[in-house]
Amino acid sequence: MTLYSAAASSTTTPVESSEEMRFEQYLEKLQAEARQAGISESTLQAAFANVEYRPRAVTADRNQPEKKLTLDEYLPRAVPDWKVKQANELYQKHYDTLQRIGQQYGVQPRFIVALWGVESNFGRFTGNYRVIDALATMAFEGRREAFFRSETMAALKILDEQHIALDEFKGSWAGAMGQCQFMPSSFLAYAADGNGDGKKDIWTTEADVFASAANYLAHFDWNDEFTWGRQVRLPATFDYTLAGREADKAKDLQQWQALGVRRLNGQALPKLDKALPAWLVLPDDTNGRAYLVYGNYNALMRWNRSHYFALAVSHLADKIR
Numbered sequence: 001m002t003l004y005s006a007a008a009s010s011t012t013t014p015v016e017s018s019e020e021m022r023f024e025q026y027l028e029k030l031q032a033e034a035r036q037a038g039i040s041e042s043t044l045q046a047a048f049a050n051v052e053y054r055p056r057a058v059t060a061d062r063n064q065p066e067k068k069l070t071l072d073e074y075l076p077r078a079v080p081d082w083k084v085k086q087a088n089e090l091y092q093k094h095y096d097t098l099q100r101i102g103q104q105y106g107v108q109p110r111f112i113v114a115l116w117g118v119e120s121n122f123g124r125f126t127g128n129y130r131v132i133d134a135l136a137t138m139a140f141e142g143r144r145e146a147f148f149r150s151e152t153m154a155a156l157k158i159l160d161e162q163h164i165a166l167d168e169f170k171g172s173w174a175g176a177m178g179q180c181q182f183m184p185s186s187f188l189a190y191a192a193d194g195n196g197d198g199k200k201d202i203w204t205t206e207a208d209v210f211a212s213a214a215n216y217l218a219h220f221d222w223n224d225e226f227t228w229g230r231q232v233r234l235p236a237t238f239d240y241t242l243a244g245r246e247a248d249k250a251k252d253l254q255q256w257q258a259l260g261v262r263r264l265n266g267q268a269l270p271k272l273d274k275a276l277p278a279w280l281v282l283p284d285d286t287n288g289r290a291y292l293v294y295g296n297y298n299a300l301m302r303w304n305r306s307h308y309f310a311l312a313v314s315h316l317a318d319k320i321r
Contacts, residue, residue, distance in 0.1 A: 023053045026140045030149065034156050043160040047132050054129060054137045057173035071283050071308060078118065078312035084319045087117050091320050097207050101194055105214035106224045111296075112210050114317035116179060118309065123179035126203070127172035131155050131184070135175040151175055154184035163187075163200060178202030179209040182216075190216040220299040226276060228300065228314040229293035232269075235260030243280045243290075245298060250277040256292060283307035 031044050069077075091098065091113050098109035120126050135155055139148035155175065159166060171177035175184060180202050182191065191200040194211030201208045238260060242249060251259075253269045253276060261280070263269060269292075278292045291297075291311070300310040 020053070023140055027051055027136060030136060030139070030152055033149070034153060037153055037157075039153075039156045039160050043156060046166055047156055047159055051136055052130075052133050053140070054133050054173070057129060057134050057137045058141045069308075071288050071311065074308050075312060075315055078308070079316045079319070083117055083121070084316065086122060087113050087316055087320050090116075090122055094206060094210070097194070098210060101207070101210045101214050102224070105211070105218040105222075107214040107217050107222050108224050108227075108317070109210075110317045110320040111217070111228075111313065112213050113320055114313045115213050115303070116209060117316055118313050119181040120179045123206070123209070126170070126178060126181070127176065128170055129173050129175075131169045131171045131175050131177060134171065134173055135184070138174065148175070151184050154188050158184055158187060163191075164203060168203065179206070180213045180216075182212065186216065187212075190219060216303065217296075217299050220302045222296055222299050223294075225274075226294050226296060228297045228310075228317070229278070229291050231264045232256075232280075232290050232292050233262045233264055233266060234290050240282070240286055243282050245279045245281060245293075245301070250279055252276060253278055253292070256280070261292065281307060283311065 027048055031048055034044055035041070091110065094113075095109075098112060101107075102109040102112065116122055132152065132155060135148050135152040139145050139152055152175075155169075158164065159169065169177075172181065176182065177184065177187065182202060187200070187202065190212055191202055192208065192211035192215040193200050194207030194209070195205060197205075199205070199208065200212065202212050242251075242259070253272060256278060257269045261269065276294060278294055279298075281291050281293055281297075283289065283291075297310055297314065300313055301307075304310070
């Protein structure tokens with residue numbers, strides 16, 4: 001396992017040498033755990049042959065922006081006009097495939113395309129870290145060791161099942177992979193064959209990307225009879241303790257209407273034939289936008305527990321026609 005070049009090793013400090021040794025020892029523990037989990041020796045030998053500690057992954061994990069963007073600042077950057085244009089073009093290009101997959105899983109195709117666009121810019125940016133490097137590094141770093149050890153085992157299983165070649169097994173600094181940026185455990189649980197060729201290729205096959213994204217949402221109770229939610233206006237006397245996505249804070253639209261919540265333009269909330277549970281969320285607390293969101297929004301939050309992410313996907317989906 002090569003961590004540093006021979007030239008660099010001559011100038012390695014005692015601290016760096018100690019870190020290298022500890023990482024090597026940690027990799028041995030990961031391999032032992034993988035053997036117990038049934039990963040083949042050939043996969044282990046190949047996967048760990050040249051594992052490198054990637055300090056940039058640790059830096060990326062720890063790095064926090066000096067100034068947090070507000071939602072009003074974030075959304076134009078996350079959903080610029082050029083991305084909206086591309087989303088609509090790609091929606092039309094893959095229309096037949098998207099309609100078939102959308103009907104199969106009960107997910108509106110515009111949300112599939114929006115996830116694709118927000119996650120990887122429609123497959124253009126999928127990460128250039130070797131997945132085993134990234135996951136082993138993050139597990140060794142220790143802040144979320146159990147999570148990343150588990151993801152490392154899942155990644156090794158993906159290699160063992162030959163879903164992808166080792167030299168093509170790349171992703172983000174956190175180990176998220178492919179055009180839908182699945183973590184390895186999500187791949188094993190939700191990746192789907194979208195074109196019937198017997199493979200689950202989220203790296204290069206758009207139909208599999210679409211089916212995998214739709215399958216994930218379907219597993220978290222997506223309902224294609226409804227959308228994700230809407231931005232709303234609150235009365236001056238609104239009780240902000242009612243906000244939140246806890247189960248006991250759900251109300252139907254007419255209950256929110258009675259509390260003074262209105263559409264952004266001031267008009268009454270829709271009257272539906274079916275009761276639709278809705279939650280009030282305030283991504284920037286009481287200082288910014290307010291949204292009434294539905295169960296589909298909660299499914300997006302399972303994908304990525306960020307209101308900004310879920311709203312970027314939702315707003316892009318709203319602009320796809």
